[in-house]
Amino acid sequence: MLFIESRIADLSVEKSLRTPLLEALQERSLVPLIRSSRLHFFEQALMSAERVKDLEQALAVWSDAEGDEPYVRGDVFCFEDFAHFVIFGEEGDGATGLRAGIIYDAETVEPAGKLEAFCRNVQDALESAARESRASTDANMNANANATTNADAVAVGVQSPGMQATRVEWRARGAGTPELFKRFASEGAGVETPSQGSATRVGGAADRARAVEILEDAGARALLQHLSEARADGRVAEMLAVGGEPDAESLVARLAAAGLVRREVQVSCRKSGRSLFRLPSPDALAMVTASNAVCSECGAAVADERAEELVTPTPLASTMLKDGAWLLSSLRSMLGALGIPERETASRPAKEESEAQVLANVSGEPFLFVLRDGDFTAAHARRALEGETEAHASRLVVVATGKIQDEARARLREHARRRSRAGSDTEVVFIEGLDSASTELRQAVERVTQEALARELYELDSSAGFNVGYALAARFRLAQRKGALRDLAASAAGALAGSLREI
Numbered sequence: 001m002l003f004i005e006s007r008i009a010d011l012s013v014e015k016s017l018r019t020p021l022l023e024a025l026q027e028r029s030l031v032p033l034i035r036s037s038r039l040h041f042f043e044q045a046l047m048s049a050e051r052v053k054d055l056e057q058a059l060a061v062w063s064d065a066e067g068d069e070p071y072v073r074g075d076v077f078c079f080e081d082f083a084h085f086v087i088f089g090e091e092g093d094g095a096t097g098l099r100a101g102i103i104y105d106a107e108t109v110e111p112a113g114k115l116e117a118f119c120r121n122v123q124d125a126l127e128s129a130a131r132e133s134r135a136s137t138d139a140n141m142n143a144n145a146n147a148t149t150n151a152d153a154v155a156v157g158v159q160s161p162g163m164q165a166t167r168v169e170w171r172a173r174g175a176g177t178p179e180l181f182k183r184f185a186s187e188g189a190g191v192e193t194p195s196q197g198s199a200t201r202v203g204g205a206a207d208r209a210r211a212v213e214i215l216e217d218a219g220a221r222a223l224l225q226h227l228s229e230a231r232a233d234g235r236v237a238e239m240l241a242v243g244g245e246p247d248a249e250s251l252v253a254r255l256a257a258a259g260l261v262r263r264e265v266q267v268s269c270r271k272s273g274r275s276l277f278r279l280p281s282p283d284a285l286a287m288v289t290a291s292n293a294v295c296s297e298c299g300a301a302v303a304d305e306r307a308e309e310l311v312t313p314t315p316l317a318s319t320m321l322k323d324g325a326w327l328l329s330s331l332r333s334m335l336g337a338l339g340i341p342e343r344e345t346a347s348r349p350a351k352e353e354s355e356a357q358v359l360a361n362v363s364g365e366p367f368l369f370v371l372r373d374g375d376f377t378a379a380h381a382r383r384a385l386e387g388e389t390e391a392h393a394s395r396l397v398v399v400a401t402g403k404i405q406d407e408a409r410a411r412l413r414e415h416a417r418r419r420s421r422a423g424s425d426t427e428v429v430f431i432e433g434l435d436s437a438s439t440e441l442r443q444a445v446e447r448v449t450q451e452a453l454a455r456e457l458y459e460l461d462s463s464a465g466f467n468v469g470y471a472l473a474a475r476f477r478l479a480q481r482k483g484a485l486r487d488l489a490a491s492a493a494g495a496l497a498g499s500l501r502e503i
Helices: 015-027 033-046 052-066 111-142 147-166 179-188 194-199 205-215 218-233 236-241 246-257 282-290 315-337 378-391 406-421 437-464 468-502
Strands: 002-009 074-078 082-088 098-105 261-268 275-279 306-313 345-348 355-362 365-372 395-400 427-432
Touching (some): 002 111, 002 437, 002 468, 015 052, 015 111, 033 052, 033 074, 074 437, 082 111, 082 437, 098 111, 098 468, 205 246, 218 246, 218 306, 218 315, 246 261, 261 282, 315 365, 315 437, 355 378, 355 437, 365 378, 365 437, 378 395, 395 406, 395 437, 406 427, 427 437, 437 468
Parallel strands (some): 365 395, 395 427
Antiparallel strands (some): 002 098, 074 082, 082 098, 261 306, 345 355, 355 365
8 A cells, every 4th residue: 555745845946946956856866757758758859868958958948938837847756665756836726835745655664754855855956956046147147248237136036046945844735634533533532432441451462463363253253242142141051062063162262262262160069950169270170179179069079070161251352342342453453454554543432332433544535434243234324424424534434244234335325426426525335244354445545545646746747748646556566566576486486495405
């Protein structure tokens, strides 16, 4: 998944300084791709590299004077796992200001530091371009017969682009996290449900991660639910009957290893059938029988009484199952795997058992996730629409472990169509079950990221001759595929080398 961050400065760079600024950036190992491709075209057209800059200058003067678009609107700078961009705003188009940014994926190291360094390079390059412009102007003035008069006039004209351009004060573009996200987060802060609050306190992070992984199995959840109901109703026989079958025994072993159930030994009187006590393990029973203890009901030795294994849910299982806390943790893990940091997500208390809502900030777009541990009905759809309206979310994602009923789908789709007809950009995504949840979430997030790229870089499309945002998104996909193939080739080579050593 790709991410975008940008900074903006309230200054307009003169058209005559833009090409020198790009040249100064190239001297700092920042190669402007659009300008490089143009220079290559000019070189091919001239059949020589000697007059390339003269041709570039001629076209720049003509474009800035006669064209609909300035000759230099900005440029893109690509590196192995990230890309920078710089865009020069134009007065009167609603996008005034110097903008610099970075496009990166989840594997990029310290993107904020890279953006900070790029902004410093842009500022240094602008100062260098302004100095050269002033030096060139001074040289022309000294060659003029009326040096004094012309110097005063020209100095006034140069001071604005030169001196003002060097005072670059960068700020984050926009307001950072949208106000609606802050409001949603504040609604959820400190108002967590008992299960959500206790889920973060019962067990460690590793224990909860293992528990979530197992609870994604519907069979595991069904067994735990059965055990919880049997325990609440006092149906001890059902807790004793768990196991026996190889598959069930294997599932119980997995649940025990994850800390979701515990095995106990229940000792009962053979004559009255009453439960005497429970022990944590067969070893504990051996210690009791070795002490020659006797039954309080019939007086027989405890060693002669009935001992049966009991499987009971742990507090961790109870808290993870209640109110869909495990599903919320699973979603956060999937979003984290996509590169969306937890600070860009906020959850709020469920209005109904086994239901939760999460708002995530994805490339500036608010995603509302409605989670349902069970079937998703028309009533749940109505609450989802209420949450979408309150959060002003443009993307609604329904994640249900059960069936999403047709009436619920129809209601949400009709709502999305009405919003689209009204001019609002909206999308509804249905995810039924967790088997394909990660893939479907990735696809939904990538669609939004590509749209964000197109919005951020559309001003460069006319200069490049194609959709720059789409091209960069495709470039990152191809680079990832190439890296995966390279890793596969290295793995195969390593395996071959190992087999040769064995021979």
